[in-house]
Amino acid sequence: MQLSTKHLLGIRDLHQKDIQLILDTAKQFKEVLQRPIKKVPSLRDVTIVNLFYENSTRTRISFELAEKRLSADTINFSASGSSVSKGETLLDTVNNILSMKVDMVVMRHSATGAPHFLAQHIPAAIINAGDGINEHPTQALLDALSIQEKLGALKGKKVAIIGDIMHSRVALSNIYLLTKMGADVTVAGPPTLIPKYLKDSFGINVTYSVKEALDWCDAANVLRIQLERQNQVLFSSLREYNRAYGITKSLLAALKKEIIIMHPGPINRGVELDSDVADSGQSIILDQVENGVAVRMAVLYLLSGRRDANA
Amino acid sequence: MKGVNTIMEEKQLRLTLQRLAHELIENHFPFEDTCLIGIQPRGIVISDFITEYIKEIHPNVKLNYGKLDITFYRDDFRGQIHIPSITDLPFSIENKNVILIDDVLYTGRTIRAAMDALLDHGRAKKVELCILVDRKFSRELPIHPDYVGKSIDSIVTQKVKVYWGEEKKVILYESV
Numbered sequence: 001m002q003l004s005t006k007h008l009l010g011i012r013d014l015h016q017k018d019i020q021l022i023l024d025t026a027k028q029f030k031e032v033l034q035r036p037i038k039k040v041p042s043l044r045d046v047t048i049v050n051l052f053y054e055n056s057t058r059t060r061i062s063f064e065l066a067e068k069r070l071s072a073d074t075i076n077f078s079a080s081g082s083s084v085s086k087g088e089t090l091l092d093t094v095n096n097i098l099s100m101k102v103d104m105v106v107m108r109h110s111a112t113g114a115p116h117f118l119a120q121h122i123p124a125a126i127i128n129a130g131d132g133i134n135e136h137p138t139q140a141l142l143d144a145l146s147i148q149e150k151l152g153a154l155k156g157k158k159v160a161i162i163g164d165i166m167h168s169r170v171a172l173s174n175i176y177l178l179t180k181m182g183a184d185v186t187v188a189g190p191p192t193l194i195p196k197y198l199k200d201s202f203g204i205n206v207t208y209s210v211k212e213a214l215d216w217c218d219a220a221n222v223l224r225i226q227l228e229r230q231n232q233v234l235f236s237s238l239r240e241y242n243r244a245y246g247i248t249k250s251l252l253a254a255l256k257k258e259i260i261i262m263h264p265g266p267i268n269r270g271v272e273l274d275s276d277v278a279d280s281g282q283s284i285i286l287d288q289v290e291n292g293v294a295v296r297m298a299v300l301y302l303l304s305g306r307r308d309a310n311a
Numbered sequence: 312m313k314g315v316n317t318i319m320e321e322k323q324l325r326l327t328l329q330r331l332a333h334e335l336i337e338n339h340f341p342f343e344d345t346c347l348i349g350i351q352p353r354g355i356v357i358s359d360f361i362t363e364y365i366k367e368i369h370p371n372v373k374l375n376y377g378k379l380d381i382t383f384y385r386d387d388f389r390g391q392i393h394i395p396s397i398t399d400l401p402f403s404i405e406n407k408n409v410i411l412i413d414d415v416l417y418t419g420r421t422i423r424a425a426m427d428a429l430l431d432h433g434r435a436k437k438v439e440l441c442i443l444v445d446r447k448f449s450r451e452l453p454i455h456p457d458y459v460g461k462s463i464d465s466i467v468t469q470k471v472k473v474y475w476g477e478e479k480k481v482i483l484y485e486s487v
Contacts, residue, residue, distance in 0.1 A: 001394050021394070028380065028395035037431040040383035070383075301383070 003302050007119045007126040010135035011176035019181060023145055025298035026291070033069070033294060043072035046304050049097050051107040052129070053079040053090075053114070058265050058289060059129050059138070063106050066296035072304075075102070090114065091121055098124055104304065107131075125303045133167050133229060139264050140173035142295040144181065146288045147219050150260050155182035160213040162188045163223035163245065163272050166195055167230065170264045171223055175202055188213035189245060192234040210245050214255055221262040222247055222273050238271050249276045260284050314485035318444065318463060318471070321479040327460040328357065331441055332364040334458050335410060344436070345408040346375035350425050351382075351396035354413035356475040357443050361412065375402045379411075384424035398428075405433040410458075414473045416442040419454035444471050444481060 003018050011019070032040055048067050052060055060076075067074045077097065079085075084093060094105065104125045107115050112132035119126045130136040144154060151157055159178055165171045165187050178185050179202055186205040187194060199206045207213050214220060225241065235241050247261065261273070261283045269275045278285060319327065339345040342365075349358025355378060362376045377400035382393045411425055422440060429435060441458035446465045463483065465471065470486045 025395060028382070028397070031398055032383065035431060036433065039431070041427065042383040042385075 002305060006303070007115070007128075008137050008299055008303060009115050009119060009126065009128050011137045011140050011173045011180070012135065014137075014177075014180070016180050019141070019144070019177060022141055022295065022298050022302060023148065025302060026141070026145055026294040029069075029294040029297040029301075030291070032297075033290075039069050039071060041071045042301055043067070043070040043304050046070075046103045047073040047075070047101060048104040048106060048300070049075045049077055049102045050129075051077050051094065051097075051105055051109075053084070053107070053109040054130065056108055056129070058292065059108065059136075062289070062292040063127075063129060063138075063296050066293050066300055069293065070297055070300055072104075072300070090118070094118055094122055098122055104300070127299060127303065130169050132169065133172075134169055135173045135176075136169040136264075137173050137177075138292070138296055138299060139170050140177040141299070142288055142292045143170075143174055143221060143262060143264070144177055145291045145295055146262065146284055147183075147260075149287070149291070150284060151218055154178065157183045157219065158186070158217045159183050160186045160188055160217035160220045161223065162210055162213055162220055162247070164193045164225045165189055165198070165223070166193045166234075167226040168223045170221075174221060175204060179204065186213050186216055190235050190241070210247070211251065211254075214247075214251060214259065217259055219260045219262060220247070221264075223264065224266065224268055225271055238268075242271050242274075246270070246272055246274060247277050248274045249280070252277060252280075252282065258282060262288055265289070312484045314469070316483040317480055318483050319461065319481040324479055324481060327443070328360050329364055331443075331458050331460055332361045332368075335361065335441065336365060336368070339408065339410070340369070341372055342374055344406075345410065346377060346400075346402060346404055347410050347412060348377045348379050348400070348404075348429070350411060350413040350421065351378055351380040351398070353415075353473065354411075356473065357414050358412040361441075375407070377401060379425060379428055381421065381424040381428045384428045386420060386424065400432055403433055404429065404435045406436045409435040409438045410441050411438060412441045414442075415444045415446065415471045416440070416454070416456050417446045417449055417471075419450045419452035422454050423452050443473065446471065 004015055005013055050063055064074055106127045106129050108129040109131050112134040114131050115126050115128040128137055148154060161171050161174055175185055188207045188210050191208055194206060261277060263273055263285050267273055267278055347362055349355045362374055380396045380398040382395040439457040442456040443460040445456055445459045445462045447462050465483060468485055468487050469483055472482050474480050
């Protein structure tokens with residue numbers, strides 16, 4: 001058994017059995033992370049560069065920790081403070097790093113398709129840590145693991161994705177993954193933040209009422225309003241957004257059942273998610289972060305074994 | 312499967328495993344400072360049988376029995392990804408006698424990995440190795456079993472397989 005792909009560019013390219021394999025492997029790594037010595041020697045002959053062209057806290061630390069727990073050597077690169085500001089191109093930068101014998105590249109970039117472009121031009125294995133508004137595959141995988149832990153197998157589970165769907169790579173990766181694994185998906189948010197053809201392309205439900213989505217779902221994945229990607233006015237103010245689409249304690253209290261609340265972070269407290277919800281027992285936000293390391297260890301481990309395989 | 316040679320029939324297999332259990336009892340009873348650890352995945356049928364049998368003869372004995380997965384410690388995983396199994400060590404091995412249990416001892420590389428994996432769980436007082444089938448003269452590392460079910464002569468192209476389903480037996484066969 002191994003992954004059918006050499007790179008992890010997006011959930012779009014994965015088969016159901018690949019996703020299952022990653023999640024199953026991640027569970028074993030979770031056990032490793034509970035041990036007194038949280039480290040295994042699997043990747044001691046592998047060098048990995050973390051190439052971050054965009055800001056990140058969780059993903060970056062999580063990847064770095066995953067690499068260290070697997071005994072890989074790591075290099076961190078961030079665009080600010082590098083020769084990128086002198087005008088060096090992406091391909092030049094990466095080729096220069098690779099000539100120092102690097103085996104795997106973890107990359108985040110603000111441009112959609114940047115990791116796909118690199119995958120065509122360089123021999124190293126590439127893991128997408130978020131590209132523009134396209135995909136963030138490891139986030140979707142850790143979300144899936146977190147849902148699985150709380151609710152059991154994904155098949156037939158109802159997951160609502162709420163908020164800025166348009167600009168969210170987390171939303172797209174989650175939609176791909178959940179539909180592939182047989183879960184039911186509803187997206188909810190303001191009409192201006194939900195792409196028009198989502199319903200037809202994926203066969204998922206779309207609603208503009210957060211209450212309706214919450215009533216329906218077992219788990220709600222609340223997304224951040226990505227102001228940095230919005231170059232026009234899509235809703236009048238953050239306060240108004242919170243009134244109409246924010247998740248509040250009273251909204252959850254009115255539901256007939258207890259649902260779990262997820263958020264990929266960073267949270268805009270008081271905008272998409274109220275503080276008392278984010279810090280409540282229903283929130284599994286910190287479990288998601290914990291699972292992130294195990295999932296990334298699984299991805300790195302499985303892909304490292306594919307390195308020597310022919311394409 | 313070519314050149315199949317049955318090394319042990321069910322009757323002999325049970326007798327051998329029972330003897331191994333008795334040897335462990337002889338050296339370690341009442342198992343207060345001793346833990347038995349089966350190596351995933353194929354050592355488990357052996358360790359399950361041995362621990363069950365010990366409990367059968369000594370119903371009041373408290374056994375520390377765990378399972379160890381060594382996938383992440385292998386030195387040969389590049390060629391072929393091994394899927395990890397569960398590691399389940401519900402006790403501390405700190406300052407205990409540990410008996411590693413596996414089905415076949417061949418190059419010794421699995422046991423090397425198992426010892427590395429074990430060290431990550433603590434410092435055992437002493438580690439012993441209990442093996443059902445020992446393939447003599449084929450070691451690539453200086454590793455020697457303490458309890459041996461059966462020693463056999465074999466060559467590189469041959470493989471040993473333990474069947475533990477409806478039919479229970481151990482066979483030696485040509486792999487190429």
